[in-house]
Structures are given as C-alpha cells and as structure tokens.
Amino acid sequence: MTKEDGKSAKSAKRAKRADNTKGADNTKGAEGGKGAEGIGSVDSARRARAPRGHAARPVDVLDDLLGEHHYLGRMLKVLEDQVALISVGQKPDARIMSDVMHYVTNFPDRYHHAKEDLVYEKLMLRDPAARAAVRHETQAKRRIVADSQSLFDLLEDYRAGHADVEPEQIRLRVLAYIKELRRHMEAEELKIYPRAKKALRTADWREVDERVKTVIDPVFGAEVAENYQALHDHYVESVKEVEIGKLRARFEETVILIESASALIAGVKRIRARIGEHKQDAKRRNREFGRELLKMKDLSTAREGLSTLRETNREMRATLEGDVKSLWKGTSEAARRPFQYLSKESSPLLRWLARPPQN
C-alpha cells in the first residue's frame, strides 16, 4: 500500500466511523425511545423509569454505567470467542471482530466515558482521598480509548485482507485489549463507583444526568441500528448456542443420575434378596436340627450335633458376608459407570460424586 493509499484508506475509515454514528438515531432524551424490546435489559429498565432530570439519584446514573459495562462485557466475550478460533488454527469472523470495535469506538468510548468523566470530576471534588484511584483509572481510560481505535484500524486491515496483518498479531492484540478493559471496568466497579455513590450529592448526580444524553444502545437496545444488525444477530446466536449447550449438559447430567440411581437400586435389591435367602436357609436348617434333637437319645450326640450346627451357621454367615461384599462391589461399579460420560461443563457436585474411590 502506498502512502497515498494509506491516507485515503484512513480518511475512508474516518468517514465510515462518522457515518456509522448516524446510522441510527441512538441519542435520545432521558425518556428514551419506544419500540420492541431489545435482547438487553438495561435500556428497557432505563426507559421504564420516569423521566428523571429533577431528581437524578446515584442509582440511576450508576445503573446506566453498570449496564454499559455489561454490554461491553458481552462484546469482549464475542471478541474472546473469535480469538479462541485463531488459537485452534481456525479463521475468525473478521467482520464481527471489526463490528465489535466499531461499536466500542463509537458508543462506549464516546458516551460512557464522557459520563464517567463527569462523575470522576465530582468525586475528586467531594472525596479528595479518592483522587489517586480516579487519576489512575482516568489515565487507563485514555490508553484504552487510543487502543480501541488502533485495534479497530488493525481489524479493518485484517478484514480487508492486508497481507501484513497476521492472525497471531490479531490474537495477541485482542487478548491484551480484553485483559486491560476487563481490569479497568472491575476497578471502576469495585473502587470508584462505590466511593462516588457515597460522596456525590443529589445536585451532582442531577448535573451529570443533565449534561450527558442517555444513549440507546445500538446493538442491545430496543432498536438495533442497521449497521450493527449482523453483530446483534451473531450475539443472539452465540447466546442461544450456550443455552442449548447448558440444556444439553443438564439433560445429560439427569440421565447420568437416573442410570446411576437405577444401578444402585437394582444392586440393593439383589443384596436384600441374598440376605433373605440366607435367613430362609438358616431358619430351615435350625428347624431341621431341632426336630433331630428331639429324636436324640444321649447328651453327647446332642452336644456334637449342636456344635456342628454352630459351625454350619458360622460358615453360612461368612459365605453371606462374602456374597454381600461382592454384590456391593458390583453395584458400586455399576453406579459409577454412567459418570464416565461427565463433561467439563458438568456440575461440581456431579464431578465430586464421580471422583475415584478413596482407599
């Protein structure tokens, strides 16, 4: 690519970026738009609230920020699934990856961070002890925003088939980006938001709320923007696959438990039958001996007969014990056999049940 080509490609990208934010009217008043529910719940919850303006509470603004983190988290998962394909030598969906970064650069990086900046500004004023943490995450945010843009540019080149962009390069860049953005969001949620909730006053929240427009998310909101339809559909499909996978895992676990329980019940029945058989046999022998005892004329013969009976009973008991042990061993093996079909996704309890016997 020549220098001129590079320049024109970059200006085309810039034009595309600018154009895409116009793809749908995503910035609305605090009341938000009305329409069919999107797959996300945050916008619908936001819209369900009465127009705030006069009495913005921390929960309103912080709920919005947390909801936007939630959406970002979904997007990072989409990226993660794509780099997982590269890791196993498969081709990722370059368009989906590029769409994710287009969304990030045009929505969270613009509106979410702008709203946070206002909250941070107020927090520095109200809680000077929070300044170091706020400065740290503000700098991190600046780096992330710059990184979002350069990653988007790289993904656009990859999508366009530029030979100098290797999948491994994409994999490493995307993984580093995901790691840092997740760290940053977690730090905000654990360290910054709770302090802001405590320190900011009602007037501060009202000002933040009034100064930043509520943005209807173009991927997860009520109205999916045309240029994000493919990304929206991709996400919906990926969620469906996970749900079907979970259902399948749950169904398999149920089958494993039923098979195992059936083997246990059948084994216990066999053991009970064997004990019953022993009791009947012992009763019969003792009854027969009692009848013979009555016929015996001298004491020594009776004593000898009694001793033989005791020995026979001991032998029968030992045989019974051996049989019961062997039956229990077979039952236990049969009950454990279905657990060999457990997968990594199976519940921890089932995996615990399937552990090898402790000696």
Ligand SMILES: [Fe+2]
């Ligand atoms: Fe954030």
